[in-house]
Amino acid sequence: MIDPRGLRFAAWATTLVLAVVLLTSSTWLLAAQAVVFALGTRGANPYALFWRRFLKRTQPAELEDARPPRFAQLVGLVFAVVGVLGFAAGAPLVGLLATAGALAAAFLNAAFGICLGCELYLIIRRTTTKGVSA
Amino acid sequence: MTGLLLLGAVLLLSTAAGLAHRSRSGKVRSSVPEGSLVPLLAELGEAPGERATLLQFSSAFCAPCRATRRVLGEVVELVQGVAHVEVDAEQHLDVVRRLGILKTPTTLVLDAAGREVKRASGQPRKADVLAALGQALP
Numbered sequence: 001m002i003d004p005r006g007l008r009f010a011a012w013a014t015t016l017v018l019a020v021v022l023l024t025s026s027t028w029l030l031a032a033q034a035v036v037f038a039l040g041t042r043g044a045n046p047y048a049l050f051w052r053r054f055l056k057r058t059q060p061a062e063l064e065d066a067r068p069p070r071f072a073q074l075v076g077l078v079f080a081v082v083g084v085l086g087f088a089a090g091a092p093l094v095g096l097l098a099t100a101g102a103l104a105a106a107f108l109n110a111a112f113g114i115c116l117g118c119e120l121y122l123i124i125r126r127t128t129t130k131g132v133s134a
Numbered sequence: 135m136t137g138l139l140l141l142g143a144v145l146l147l148s149t150a151a152g153l154a155h156r157s158r159s160g161k162v163r164s165s166v167p168e169g170s171l172v173p174l175l176a177e178l179g180e181a182p183g184e185r186a187t188l189l190q191f192s193s194a195f196c197a198p199c200r201a202t203r204r205v206l207g208e209v210v211e212l213v214q215g216v217a218h219v220e221v222d223a224e225q226h227l228d229v230v231r232r233l234g235i236l237k238t239p240t241t242l243v244l245d246a247a248g249r250e251v252k253r254a255s256g257q258p259r260k261a262d263v264l265a266a267l268g269q270a271l272p
Contacts, residue, residue, distance in 0.1 A: 004197075022137040022144075068195045093136070100140045104148045112152035121195055122223055122230065122237050129227050 001063035002043070009055065010040070010047035011110035014076070018103040022096060027087040030099060034080035040073030072115055076102050159256030162243070162266045172248035174229065175219065183217030186270050187244040188263070191223040191235050198257040202239040205260050213267055245270045 014033065021030045036046055043066055079102035086094030108114040171189070172182050188206045192199035203220060210218045223230050223238050233242070236255065243252035243266050252266040 019141055022141045025137060064197050065200065068197050071195050096137055096140055100144045103141070104144050107145065107148045108152050111149070112156060114152060114155055115197070119237055122193060122235070125224055126227060126231060126236075 002048075002066045002069070003052070003056070003060040004062075004064045005060060006048040006051040006056070007045075007064070007069050008110060008113070009051040010045045011106050013047040014106040015103060015110050018099055018106055021083075021099050022103065025087065025092055025095065027084060027095070030080055030087065030095070031084050033102075034077060034084055037073050037077035037080055041070050041077060043070060045073065068115055071121075072105070072109070075116075076105065079105075160254055160258045160262070161256075162252050162254040162258055162262040165242075165250045165253045167245070167249040167251055170248035171242075171244055171250060175248065178219075178221055178226065178229070180219045180221075181217065182219075182244065182248050183215055185215035185246050186213075186217075186267055187248065188216065188218045189242040189244055190218065190220045191230065191238055191240045191242075192220055193223050193238040196238045199239040202241065202257045205258065205263065206241065208260060209263050209267070212264070213271075216267060216271075243267065243270050 014036070017029065017033050017036075020026070021033065039045055040048075079098050083095045083098035083102070086092065086096075086098055105116045108116055175182050175187070175189070188209065190199075190202060190206055192203070203218075206218045210216050221229070223235065223240075233250075239257060240253065240255045241258055241263070242250045243254075243263070245251050251270045254262070254266075
């Protein structure tokens, strides 16, 4: 179980970093963000850890399941890796579009509390899984 | 330059999408009642409520599903003869397709005969569920 406010802070930090990547096309910054996502999939997002260590003032009203945000970090990681490969392979448009995708997800999460992966998860399962119920 | 344009486009489109989502999510809407879902409940190994049933579809990767479970649990405490049934959407994808459920949580309000009379996708507000039940109950 985790404090949702730390996640929200992490989403804002991610939004900021990805916006800077879009403006600078910095492969290294996006690679750094990919590492952040990778740590996030293990429940150790550095932004969230920073929030918990230095900014947390009060106890949370309620805690959230840790699995959905980890899944979301994995989605972010995939976008970031595609972006880094795009920039590194001399296809900056691929890098920018992948970054834009990750930015949209991070911003929706930060500003509206929407988990894009969660919204689409069932639709993806519906269309990719055939046949009878388990 | 491309990056700046992309940044503007992403922020604009995401804001529009976020606002649209906010206004739609959790709204309790009327459904066109079709057949009874009591046989389907039996298939799932669940019994309908005496007067109404709140049928919630959830998934493991879903924070608002937990909040919805709590809201519907409180409603069931308040209104007699209403059952809350929670179904794992991923375990029953055929049911999910048959009922046209696109996301979790989705809550169906079934009347005493087991027909769907209301539907909310997203986390519904307690007052809205109570109002929907007020209309659905005999």
